[in-house]
Amino acid sequence: MKLLHPLHWSDYELIDSGDFEKLERFGKYTVRRPEPQALWGKSLNENEWDELADAVFLKDRKSDDRGEWKCRKGMPQQWIVSYSYKDMEIKMRLGLISFKHVGLFPEQSENWDYIYDAVRANPQGERRILNLFAYTGGASLAAASAGAEVTHVDSVKQVVTWSKENMELSGLSNIRWIVDDALKFVRREVKRGRKYNGIILDPPAYGRGPDGEKWILEEGIYDLLTCCNEILSEKDSFVVLNLYSMGLSALVAKTLANQVFGIADEEQYGEIYVPDRSEKFLPLGVFYRMKR
DSSP states (O other), rough: OOEOOOOOOEEEEEEEEETTTTEEEEEEEEEEEEOOTTTTTOOOOHHHHHHSSSEEEEEETTTTSSOOOOEOTTSSSEEEEEEETTEHHHHEEEOOOSSSSOSSOGHHHHHHHHHHHHHHHHHSSSOEEEEOOTTTOOOHOOOOOHTOEEEESSOOHHHHHHHHHHHTTTTOOOEEEEOOHHHHHHHHHHTOOOSSSSSEEOOSSSSEEEOOOOOEEEHHHHHHHHHHHHHOOSOOEEEEEEEEOTOOOHHHHHHHHOOOOOOHHHHEEEEEEEOOTTOEEEEEEEEEEEEE
């Protein structure tokens, strides 16, 4: 088991967490939003949170997911942050959306580094990478920065458009954009006999495809991984899997992957977390990574 957390990102910081909230700095701006896993108490007092927050997410009483942002004067609706690692330099546009998100999961930067290194480790071979449930494209940008040919799949057209903006901001290219249901797309790739050297999966607990396809993680993940195995190259390949569903452990991810992909030459699994200034560890999902 291994614990991962971002170590070297100047444009992101978890300032404080507790009482089911988190206070985060993204570049110049600090946002306050709900966090269901922050079961402990805050280290800063309420006045300090109010003074630091440029934007506060106010949850809609009629919805578990939606709400609106209350912003301090001068707080933009969109802004840009940067991330660097070795020769990788990517930029991502953030924005305040009604589902409490800002267009970035900063804890995933640990996986971006892994993806970059995994692609660079095979400079002479083919480097085709598939990113499923790809959201705004951080992992796609990391793979493209390392010289890979990337296929980026997400079911939401607006999110794919957002990803393209991030690619252009980062001065990158060589990404193929697909608006599709992940499982349907992978099944078609199996029929086409296409192979990938790396597959990245970041599935939500629940979701909908572009044609209303229903995704429930516990019901669909095994079939999806089985199809992914059929399109993953047998040698010089890697898999990165993230699971966010509360209640699923890293051992679930490992056992699933071992059964589907076989015993890896190299594997890592555990929790991803971010520490706040008071060294309270906020867990943000589990991961499994393998090379063969």
